[in-house]
Amino acid sequence: MPIFEFVCGQCGRTFEELMTFAQMEAGEAACPGCGSSQVQRNLSSFATGTGGGGGTAPVGGCGSGGFT
Numbered sequence: 001m002p003i004f005e006f007v008c009g010q011c012g013r014t015f016e017e018l019m020t021f022a023q024m025e026a027g028e029a030a031c032p033g034c035g036s037s038q039v040q041r042n043l044s045s046f047a048t049g050t051g052g053g054g055g056t057a058p059v060g061g062c063g064s065g066g067f068t
């Protein structure tokens with residue numbers, strides 16, 4: 001069973017639901033926040049960023065302390 005991501009049309013909340021395609025197409029998804037069934041599929045999770053470099057920022061440790 002795939003996990004679908006939805007956006008609530010009432011409160012704007014995003015949530016994930018584990019359901020079949022049939023259930024999804026039948027509109028059985030409901031917002032866990034407000035209970036509204038006016039939800040839309042959120043396809044943004046499918047759009048994986050292309051390219052993508054390693055965003056590893058160097059961890060700045062303590063510099064050389066002045067040890068007199």
Ligand SMILES: [Zn+2]
Nearest residue numbers: 008011031034
């Ligand atoms: Zn809602």
